[in-house]
Amino acid sequence: KNEVEQSPQNLTAQEGEFITINCSYSVGISALHWLQQHPGGGIVSLFMLSSGKKKHGRLIATINIQEKHSSLHITASHPRDSAVYICAVRWDTDKLIFGTGTRLQVFP
Amino acid sequence: ETGVTQSPTHLIKTRGQQVTLRCSSQSGHNTVSWYQQALGQGPQFIFQYYREEENGRGNFPPRFSGLQFPNYSSELNVNALELDDSALYLCASSLRVRGNEQYFGPGTRLTVT
Numbered sequence: 001k002n003e004v005e006q007s008p009q010n011l012t013a014q015e016g017e018f019i020t021i022n023c024s025y026s027v028g029i030s031a032l033h034w035l036q037q038h039p040g041g042g043i044v045s046l047f048m049l050s051s052g053k054k055k056h057g058r059l060i061a062t063i064n065i066q067e068k069h070s071s072l073h074i075t076a077s078h079p080r081d082s083a084v085y086i087c088a089v090r091w092d093t094d095k096l097i098f099g100t101g102t103r104l105q106v107f108p
Numbered sequence: 109e110t111g112v113t114q115s116p117t118h119l120i121k122t123r124g125q126q127v128t129l130r131c132s133s134q135s136g137h138n139t140v141s142w143y144q145q146a147l148g149q150g151p152q153f154i155f156q157y158y159r160e161e162e163n164g165r166g167n168f169p170p171r172f173s174g175l176q177f178p179n180y181s182s183e184l185n186v187n188a189l190e191l192d193d194s195a196l197y198l199c200a201s202s203l204r205v206r207g208n209e210q211y212f213g214p215g216t217r218l219t220v221t
């Protein structure tokens with residue numbers, strides 16, 4: 001069993017739809033990251049959170065430490081949101097364990 | 109703009125060769141982590157360097173080695189390349205303080221033929 005699991009693996013949506021990507025983990029963590037990876041490889045950090053909820057523009061991330069679960073929400077999705085979204089958990093100072101990612105495609 | 113740079117962008121090597129990948133960390137960061145991302149997979153932790161010392165290693169063989177320099181830039185060296193080493197290699201820098209984020213470079217795509 002992977003220590004970090006994401007669902008769904010692939011997601012397609014129409015522009016404007018509300019998107020939810022889920023992440024479950026099985027290890028004790030100090031923080032959880034949501035990352036965005038576009039074709040070509042570069043990774044951008046969207047959120048780092050250890051409790052509660054964070055919001056940045058149309059993106060919202062929540063975490064439930066007791067349930068070891070986090071969600072990333074995208075409101076009013078847009079084709080430029082098309083990317084791979086990766087959940088990663090931080091353990092042992094700065095080391096990260098990554099999920100396999102959720103590939104999102106938003107069509108106009 | 110993360111400030112983390114990697115070179116080269118792309119690289120093609122043949123099996124058995126050796127390769128060196130480079131990473132310049134963001135200004136002020138003293139920790140560099142290296143990750144391998146195979147096609148369609150999430151990144152896997154290779155190792156981390158903090159103040160020029162290895163500070164943890166993932167499940168990678170000894171032919172994967174690294175260095176961190178006094179300016180905190182870093183190199184990843186892979187000897188005796190195998191076909192399965194073909195991947196995107198990512199470095200991430202951070203300031204080793206609890207709660208600090210890692211900033212990722214654009215990656216080096218290595219193809220082993």
